[in-house]
Amino acid sequence: MTIRVALCGNPNVGKTSLFNALTGMRQYVANWPGVTVEVKEGVRSWRGHQLIITDLPGTYSLLATSLDEKIARDFLLYKTPDVVVVIADALSMEQGLYLLLEILELEARAILVVNAIDEARQKGLVIDRQELSKHLKVPVVLTSALTGEGIQDLLDCIVSTASTEQKRVLFNFSDKTEKMIQQLAALIKAQVGEAASRWFAIKYLEGDPHVVERLSQLVLKSVAKPGNLKSQIARERYDHIQLIVKESIMAISKELSMSEAIDHVLTHKFIGIPIFLALMYLAFNFAFETVQPLSDFLEGTFSHLAELTKARLGEGMVTSMIADGILGGVGAVLAFVPNIFALFFLLGIMEDSGYLPRAAFVMDRVMYSLKLSGRSFMSFLLGFGCSVPAVLSTRGIPDVRERIVSVLSVPFVSCSARLPVYLLIASIFFSRNQGVVVFSIYVLSMFAAMISSLVLNRTLFKGQKGIFVLELPRYRLPSFRNLALYTWLRGKHFLVKAGTIIFISSLVLWALMYFPDPNDVTRSFAAQIGKAVSLVLRPLKFDWRASTALFFGVAAKEIIVSTFGMLFNTQGETLTEQLSQLFDPVTAYSFIVFVMAYIPCFATLATIKSELGTKYAVISVIYSFSMAYVLALAVRMIGGIFA
Amino acid sequence: MAMSLSDVPVGFEAKIISVPDDDVGSRLLSMGFVPGNSVKVISCAPLGDPRVYMVMGKMVTLRNDEAKRILVSVENGMEPLSNVTDGIWRVVHLVGGRNFREKLRSMGIDIGSTVKIVSKGVVETNRGVFRIGLGMARRIFLRRDDA
Numbered sequence: 210m211t212i213r214v215a216l217c218g219n220p221n222v223g224k225t226s227l228f229n230a231l232t233g234m235r236q237y238v239a240n241w242p243g244v245t246v247e248v249k250e251g252v253r254s255w256r257g258h259q260l261i262i263t264d265l266p267g268t269y270s271l272l273a274t275s276l277d278e279k280i281a282r283d284f285l286l287y288k289t290p291d292v293v294v295v296i297a298d299a300l301s302m303e304q305g306l307y308l309l310l311e312i313l314e315l316e317a318r319a320i321l322v323v324n325a326i327d328e329a330r331q332k333g334l335v336i337d338r339q340e341l342s343k344h345l346k347v348p349v350v351l352t353s354a355l356t357g358e359g360i361q362d363l364l365d366c367i368v369s370t371a372s373t374e375q376k377r378v379l380f381n382f383s384d385k386t387e388k389m390i391q392q393l394a395a396l397i398k399a400q401v402g403e404a405a406s407r408w409f410a411i412k413y414l415e416g417d418p419h420v421v422e423r424l425s426q427l428v429l430k431s432v433a434k435p436g437n438l439k440s441q442i443a444r445e446r447y448d449h450i451q452l453i454v455k456e457s458i459m460a461i462s463k464e465l466s467m468s469e470a471i472d473h474v475l476t477h478k479f480i481g482i483p484i485f486l487a488l489m490y491l492a493f494n495f496a497f498e499t500v501q502p503l504s505d506f507l508e509g510t511f512s513h514l515a516e517l518t519k520a521r522l523g524e525g526m527v528t529s530m531i532a533d534g535i536l537g538g539v540g541a542v543l544a545f546v547p548n549i550f551a552l553f554f555l556l557g558i559m560e561d562s563g564y565l566p567r568a569a570f571v572m573d574r575v576m577y578s579l580k581l582s583g584r585s586f587m588s589f590l591l592g593f594g595c596s597v598p599a600v601l602s603t604r605g606i607p608d609v610r611e612r613i614v615s616v617l618s619v620p621f622v623s624c625s626a627r628l629p630v631y632l633l634i635a636s637i638f639f640s641r642n643q644g645v646v647v648f649s650i651y652v653l654s655m656f657a658a659m660i661s662s663l664v665l666n667r668t669l670f671k672g673q674k675g676i677f678v679l680e681l682p683r684y685r686l687p688s689f690r691n692l693a694l695y696t697w698l699r700g701k702h703f704l705v706k707a708g709t710i711i712f713i714s715s716l717v718l719w720a721l722m723y724f725p726d727p728n729d730v731t732r733s734f735a736a737q738i739g740k741a742v743s744l745v746l747r748p749l750k751f752d753w754r755a756s757t758a759l760f761f762g763v764a765a766k767e768i769i770v771s772t773f774g775m776l777f778n779t780q781g782e783t784l785t786e787q788l789s790q791l792f793d794p795v796t797a798y799s800f801i802v803f804v805m806a807y808i809p810c811f812a813t814l815a816t817i818k819s820e821l822g823t824k825y826a827v828i829s830v831i832y833s834f835s836m837a838y839v840l841a842l843a844v845r846m847i848g849g850i851f852a
Numbered sequence: 853m854a855m856s857l858s859d860v861p862v863g864f865e866a867k868i869i870s871v872p873d874d875d876v877g878s879r880l881l882s883m884g885f886v887p888g889n890s891v892k893v894i895s896c897a898p899l900g901d902p903r904v905y906m907v908m909g910k911m912v913t914l915r916n917d918e919a920k921r922i923l924v925s926v927e928n929g930m931e932p933l934s935n936v937t938d939g940i941w942r943v944v945h946l947v948g949g950r951n952f953r954e955k956l957r958s959m960g961i962d963i964g965s966t967v968k969i970v971s972k973g974v975v976e977t978n979r980g981v982f983r984i985g986l987g988m989a990r991r992i993f994l995r996r997d998d999a
Binding site (some may be wrong): 416479481577 | 870871873875876877878879880881882883884886887888889895896897898899900901902904908909910911912913914915918
């Protein structure tokens with residue numbers, strides 16, 4: 210028999226760890242159309258049954274005031290799973306039980322999992338499983354996702370619960386509230402014939418925006434205004450929960466926890482930010498410096514292979530395609546692998562240990578003025594290394610609006626691949642103050658990213674305000690198993706989704722450069738495209754060669770330098786001399802400003818597409834191009850005044 | 853009397869009176885910010901915003917913009933000076949740096965000292981009668997001194 214199971218719970222209750230413990234490697238990111246929130250699914254065979262487990266986004270309620278809540282709720286409502294597993298934290302069960310009560314109102318077959326039971330035991334907390342089960346009228350399993358305790362019990366419980374009859378376990382509100390609910394439910398039933406009329410009535414009184422809208426034609430206002438009993442209902446649920454918790458917890462110890470002591474240091478008034486920056490520096494070094502030799506080695510190996518192929522097969526189209534196209538493409542993808550895996554490994558440690566939300570907390574004020582939260586600060590910082598991991602690191606930003614704004618703005622932060630271009634131009638045109646020029650570009654890139662966040666918040670997401678309510682979980686020692694899974698699954702996702710696109714685009718680019726005449730780049734399709742592009746770029750005074758270089762730069766920004774090399778190759782002078790005739794200083798500066806801001810490289814675009822979908826990849830292209838154009842034009846005009 | 857949760861100093865506990873009547877409020881309710889529950893201010897981010905609160909066993913961060921809209925009353929009969937209109941009160945807590953304390957001390961207001969509230973914002977101390985602005989009054993905490 211196939212049993213469909215949904216995992217629900219508050220954020221940070223160890224839901225993902227439990228999901229990993231249940232499914233192991235047999236999990237994947239579910240492909241739900243139009244859903245930007247990551248939902249994972251996994252499979253597990255157990256005693257002859259096939260369990261399909263969906264890991265729903267962590268939520269506190271099913272009120273659908275946020276996207277996460279809406280996804281979780283729609284799944285429970287419309288794709289009704291056979292069993293709903295609700296996970297609560299053993300050390301603070303209340304919020305988990307609150308979610309359970311809401312889920313029970315949907316008349317689902319539910320199991321309560323009390324997780325982190327090992328930590329509770331360490332603290333001298335004793336939870337009476339029978340008592341909990343008696344009061345809640347659902348099966349209760351005590352687990353520790355970390356030690357694996359209770360996982361088998363849970364699997365058994367899922368199987369046995371799936372075959373029980375669906376039962377109505379309803380929590381009764383106070384007489385007054387109950388009377389109003391029943392009055393409303395009767396009205397709803399009479400007019401729409403909804404099966405879950407009680408649920409609709411409760412959600413109406415709680416002010417659920419979707420339910421209120423759906424019931425807007427009904428004349429319910431005479432009974433109660435929507436959202437009328439919002440606080441009252443929450444109060445009654447929590448009163449009930451506090452009673453249950455009091456009955457079921459047999460021993461309580463109150464000692465200053467380790468978490469508080471660590472927090473005192475890591476979120477300290479004066480050293481909190483320096484500690485964060487120091488940790489980020491270490492992370493940055495690890496992701497971009499420590500593993501760099503491995504990247505270089507992979508890249509080197511492939512270019513060596515390409516040389517070998519050329520030597521063996523002799524010149525020709527097939528050779529060139531294999532050597533420059535295919536091997537070059539694979540090399541381009543693999544060069545990212547060490548950085549990406551290193552990044553996910555570090556992110557995993559920060560997330561698992563509980564530091565990530567603290568980092569967001571410490572830096573929040575800085576980003577709040579940009580209408581972002583502290584969580585996105587790290588992504589912007591990573592952008593100085595490479596936009597690809599920076600975009601990937603936005604995964605896990607709880608607010609979708611903020612995530613999209615970050616993804617679209619992060620590429621403006623000047624990545625390391627753009628530096629060779631700045632250096633080349635600066636050394637030719639601004640030899641006396643190279644440092645100042647390059648530094649000014651970096652500062653400008655930060656401003657561009659900031660302005661971009663503001664602009665997007667004012668236009669694309671006008672009027673939407675993200676709220677920043679974050680739970681600080683207890684510190685935990687990350688488990689190796691979880692870390693390995695986290696790193697592997699996310700790394701693999703990048704390789705498969707983005708890798709394919711990067712590979713194909715390098716092939717296409719090769720073809721554009723190779724045809725129609727492999728011996729003369731200036732006549733290639735790419736150069737012709739460059740000439741077409743130069744019409745658009747004429748107001749910026751970029752000629753066809755600069756335009757072609759920019760076009761190639763979309764493959765990877767550092768290619769701009771080598772393209773200049775190729776384009777000028779045919780004549781006898783040195784590159785420096787020729788380039789110095791190509792631009793005047795103002796144009797040169799506006800050129801590097803353009804390079805800083807314009808279209809993200811293919812790898813970044815591929816990543817944006819795999820993270821947010823084609824729509825946002827296209828938006829990113831148009832948006833960054835316009836931004837670059839405006840900035841470069843501004844430089845032209847301001848420079849024109851002084852020159 | 854009611855005050856904003858964002859004005860409750862770090863280390864103090866308060867009882868929730870109401871949360872805003874919108875989506876933010878719904879979220880807060882489900883997290884345990886329910887009228888009647890108590891909430892403790894645990895700490896404050898390096899730049900003063902957001903702050904960490906303990907509610908129902910969980911540590912939750914809130915920005916001051918959101919916390920401002922949660923009405924609470926501080927426990928043990930403590931009130932900010934801004935809420936008080938008359939009577940004899942003892943100063944129990946001051947929120948501010950050295951300059952703030954120095955300034956108050958020069959007016960005869962210090963932790964442990966007794967003050968008489970003449971009317972809203974007007975304080976009589978052993979140094980004389982002073983008018984205190986709302987911004988400052990919010991950061992001076994008093995307890996009724998009946999003795």
